[in-house]
Amino acid sequence: MQSFSKELKKKGKSIAVVPTMGFLHEGHLSLIDTARSKADAVVVTIFVNPTQFGPNEDFEKYPRDFERDRQLCESGKADAVFAPSPEEMYPGNASTWVSEEDLSRGLCGKSRPGHFRGVTTVVAKLFNATLPDMAVFGQKDAQQLAVIKRMARDLNFSLEIIVAPIVREKDGLAMSSRNKYLSPDERKNALSISQALFSAENDVKNSRLNIEEIINKIKSKISAFGGKVDYVEAVDADTLKPATEKEGRILLAAAAFFGPTRLIDNIIIDVK
Numbered sequence: 001m002q003s004f005s006k007e008l009k010k011k012g013k014s015i016a017v018v019p020t021m022g023f024l025h026e027g028h029l030s031l032i033d034t035a036r037s038k039a040d041a042v043v044v045t046i047f048v049n050p051t052q053f054g055p056n057e058d059f060e061k062y063p064r065d066f067e068r069d070r071q072l073c074e075s076g077k078a079d080a081v082f083a084p085s086p087e088e089m090y091p092g093n094a095s096t097w098v099s100e101e102d103l104s105r106g107l108c109g110k111s112r113p114g115h116f117r118g119v120t121t122v123v124a125k126l127f128n129a130t131l132p133d134m135a136v137f138g139q140k141d142a143q144q145l146a147v148i149k150r151m152a153r154d155l156n157f158s159l160e161i162i163v164a165p166i167v168r169e170k171d172g173l174a175m176s177s178r179n180k181y182l183s184p185d186e187r188k189n190a191l192s193i194s195q196a197l198f199s200a201e202n203d204v205k206n207s208r209l210n211i212e213e214i215i216n217k218i219k220s221k222i223s224a225f226g227g228k229v230d231y232v233e234a235v236d237a238d239t240l241k242p243a244t245e246k247e248g249r250i251l252l253a254a255a256a257f258f259g260p261t262r263l264i265d266n267i268i269i270d271v272k
């Protein structure tokens with residue numbers, strides 16, 4: 001992978017990487033489009049990273065379809081797909097981790113201990129393997145994005161992090177590879193997350209409800225549709241510190257289980 005990237009660099013070409021865990025959907029394709037619009041060459045990485053899954057999480061059953069992914073990358077005009085094996089990425093005696101220790105503590109970090117250490121470790125390794133000038137990540141994983149930006153800054157990675165907006169199904173459900181797990185009923189009920197976030201935006205901008213009341217309203221809506229709320233929080237979109245007033249850029253982030261499937265979604269509200 002490094003030789004391929006070095007060859008491109010010798011020719012003066014810029015490289016954008018799109019890190020993924022495969023089972024690509026429209027959301028990933030939009031990341032690839034963004035990458036293509038910014039760089040001369042696009043590398044898509046496909047690696048279901050074992051170190052970011054907890055012991056009781058869905059690593060084994062995470063959906064995989066490499067051949068379909070490869071074709072989608074080809075039709076999306078990616079220049080290369082980097083799909084290493086777990087053994088290549090983590091030789092038996094690998095003992096070095098990359099750990100961000102501030103932004104990764106709250107939200108998903110609280111309910112998924114070790115998750116972000118796995119993410120930052122693998123993303124650092126993918127950056128070192130692909131040698132990109134830029135890397136594209138989706139706003140859907142808002143905390144991941146903040147953590148990776150911080151890691152890139154703190155460790156002096158010489159690249160730009162580019163953010164691509166959340167891609168939603170027509171009815172508003174945020175696209176995710178995990179949506180595949182949902183039964184038809186769970187799929188219908190899971191809509192309550194995006195609907196609650198959209199009406200929360202209206203509440204932040206136009207109602208007298210305070211932040212705590214708005215958060216409670218989101219939780220009630222998700223629970224009313226059978227979702228088991230993991231968290232709903234309002235935080236500053238950059239620092240991820242709790243937002244207690246209706247001011248600045250507020251990230252409203254939610255995680256909830258529908259059946260065994262944990263879904264996340266968020267919305268950023270710019271309060272003028």
Ligand code: PAF
Pocket residue numbers: 019020021047049052119122123141144
């Ligand atoms: O967002 C994902 O798909 C993964 O967390 C990433 C960034 C590819 C790291 O494994």
